[in-house]
Amino acid sequence: MAELFTVGETIRDTKAPAGPIQDQWEARRFGAKLISPANRRSLSVIIVGTGLAGASAAATLGEAGYRVKSFCYQDSPRRAHSIAAQGGINAAKDYRNDGDSIRRLFYDTVKGGDYRSRESNVYRLAEVSSSIIDQCVAQGVPFARDYGGLLDTRSFGGVQVSRTFYARGQTGQQLLLGAYQALERQAAAGTVEVHTRHEMLDLIVIDGKTRGIVVRDMVTGALETHLADAVVLASGGYSNVYHLSTNAVGCNTTATWRAHRKGALFANPCFTQIHPTCIPVSGEHQSKLTLMSESLRNDGRIWVPKEAADGRRPGEIPDGERDYYLERQYPAFGNLVPRDVASRAAKNQCDAGRGAGPGGRGVYLDFADAIARLGRAAIEEKYGNLFDMYHKITDDDPYQVPMRIYPAVHYTMGGLWVDYDLESSIPGLFVIGEANFSDHGANRLGASALMQGLADGYFILPNTISDYFAKNAGTETTDASHPEAVKAVDAVRARITTFLTINGDRSVDSFHQELGSIVWEYCGMERNAEGLQRALGLIRALREEFWTNVKVTGTNEELNQTLERAGRVADFFELAELMCIDALHRLESCGSHFRTESQTDDGEALRDDAAFAYVAAWEFTGDNAPPILRKESLEYHNVELTQRSYK
């Protein structure tokens, strides 16, 4: 393993203020320098991505009076993939009087992340969670209400309080439209310039500070230089490295990976979340997987036939011959165990031959009991759109027959390393939302992604970025003719020319598919040293073939979707390799990262806190050169590290 990476200097300062954890955010806000309203107009910021994090940050910074340029690859900011989040958003409101508090949300998030997240950041997230709900309600987000007109909440995977606010099965859509409308309001006010169908292809760093980006106009192919006093990446996660995931097909790592190559550390890339309640793969042609909110687990019961290779239809299997394995193995949490536990349990059942449906890759999620208990109307009210979606895709009616579900890649906890200010290791480059390595440690709890995206964008970044501006910005001016800007544009152009001139035999998608199946097989729900070593060899060989045998038709100077995909897949290759190195070096199991070599007697993840209680932040050193591992040690003063148990 030694030749795969080297170990560099430890990261010592995360910029979190000293003092009791509940006072840190207030201390940081007070300590941060401000920019007077009159001076904000002269400061500019680029924001890449218009999901919950990007749109909320753009709107808020625009309202504050900064000059904002917002970029997205879709045809409208409203399309960003946050729109597809279904279940809900957590907040420590304690409207239910069920014992919830900031400290409990903090504790649940740290524990849910299997003690691999940074205490100070997670506490702050829990602290601002309440303000997010206030903000969204004021914008007109139509959250679910009870008959008294109060906001309704529900309980979500992995916790015992009811703190999840929701808008039927479309919470992400409604929160995103709120942020999108706030963003468009600023566009009309002239504070935000929105650039749709523009994809960031490189970062411009001048004298050690982030000063801009290179983007491609996806309609004309023109390469453009955009400069600013700071750059914010809100470009989402990298689940599509697996080819099949629940992400939109356009989601990609290019913005974050290009920044990594320019010096931003990439943290915990092997922490990828596999979501337990997705619709199983139906065939070779599959282009994406569809998730159904895990809120379904509140009322649905998960089971498999007790006998392996049971050929009967689910309705023909009597109750006594079914194994409700989550309820049996985890009596305290039952069907509501965290995502990583539920996913691996489903895999184990299918590996043992008890899976249902074509290929035996599925388990039943059964609503018969809930329908009998609550009535069909109540189930329809809660989950109607999910049932319709399932029916549309599979042609099975879940009111009549149990759903079939299987885990799928859904979210990536890893991402660009950031400090307490959400600033990366390159000054002036901030990273928010799923794109950063964030607050979720080795496993994210349900309904926490929406919370984090909006916390970063509405409340955290706008406070911390002013400090950067006050200390750094406006001192030097620059323009597109600066040698570093020219160099970045030239490099992007050269790469595009390479894609277009290889003229090989294989399509971009066929490479993406093969890469995805390697990463899923060896760096998916279970990992071990032998498999990861094999994956590294396979990825390198495939990458070499990609660069000599890929076929990209057309030219740069047109709308060229194949060319767009080629660039994204090329970056996925490099990221996949780093994911495997990260997974290989982390010899423990924790959260979503399950090393078969490190498990308890009853097959649960076995952490090694003495050796691995750190963030693994990787530094890029060049093509085909071993990366440098920079450790940020994780210290817990406010929670006690325990072996997670949901029994």
Add this chain to the structure above:
Amino acid sequence: MKITLRIWRQHDREAAGRMVSYGVDGVSPDMSFLEMLDVLNEQLTAAGDDPVAFDNDCREGICGMCSLVINGIAHGPEGLTASCQLYMRHFSDGDTIDIEPWRSPSFPILKDLIVDRSAFDRIIQAGGYISSPTGAAPDAAAMLVPKKDADRAFDAAICIGCGACVAACPNGSAMLFTGAKATHLGALPQGQIERNSRSLAMVNQHDAEGFGGCTEIGECTAVCPVGIPLDMISRLNGDVLSALRHNTT
């Protein structure tokens, strides 16, 4: 299954377009319509031809990016279904299927099946929001919202902004899209202060974008993938009348 496709091909905004026929073999009933187009594009790429450009992203019916007129119907033959959620099991072996982009002067074609829908963003810019800058919000529980109002707002707010309503309308009107936003925000107590001025501003922008007037034909709701009902346009008209009567601008 073997399917014949007749697809609108147009190189760019200015170029002339035409329908071109392609055969696709090995189509499985479990494929989505877009996955069937992926198969066609793999076939075209292998032959060195230019793949068909079409907008799509989430492929689960929520982002609103996919936008195909299939056999003359926006989003195809299945009701309450976006193009990406249409499955090939609704077609038969040997079928010939026509695929065209949204047709509207306000949605110029960029390439093949891709159109420019930025006019929708500009309608929202004109007033499709509640002015509520970050930080100024009262506690979320401070204001009660009757469940029926919250549900009404939600039923309007699920519009995915795809533009099928425009593509289907003989007048090329975007009043269903605009009406849905007016109803979403106007049904809530938070949205009352700007209600009439919001609706008027959005309708003015709608007209400025060149969308046609609404004559309540109802083609829009028939193709809407999320079932936005026609009476949301009445709600919008009511707001606009109030705005004009009270001279709210």
